[in-house]
Amino acid sequence: EAQVTQNPRYLITVTGKKLTVTCSQNMNHEYMSWYRQDPGLGLRQIYYSMNVEVTDKGDVPEGYKVSRKEKRNFPLILESPSPNQTSLYFCASSLSRLGGYTFGSGTRLTVV
């Protein structure tokens, strides 16, 4: 089944403890993105990647890092999480720049 898989689905962590949210797609898609979804603010792009080793900032990149060492994987790294990063996170992928995006099921992160 064609899909974007995120792990974990739920995560509670403490301020300052580094964490990684994994994202993997099995559709051979070039483009991948991370979004966060917050009430009243909607979905906002954190980072995106156009191909292996090519990444760039989205609208809200502060406090996040990404890497794209393989085409299928696009992990999101929070080096020192803070409570304002408590949110619902989605990874998405697309075959091309102008294609529709397929989203993962989301990771609900709580930072206390």
Next chain:
Amino acid sequence: QKEVEQDPGPLSVPEGAIVSLNCTYSNSAFQYFMWYRQYSRKGPELLMYTYSSGNKEDGRFTAQVDKSSKYISLFIRDSQPSDSATYLCAILTGGGNKLTFGTGTQLKVEL
């Protein structure tokens, strides 16, 4: 001014009604428009993808783009309880490198 604006609702309609969901956008250069459906505790799912102006139909769903008014709409005919979800309009922006979303309209279709 936000790039994309959407009425958050909630919107409640009886089963079988025609539903109209709308968004406005700010930049007349935008050309690629999408509608996503998001069920509770799930990721957004692509429903419709349109380029430039005009209508696109897929089953009970019709997407409409009016570039002169910078207005996009999604119509759902013969609405069903299974259509109850949040509907998000999205536009390809940033040179095609990102989706800019409306905040979503929560729809409930009641029996």
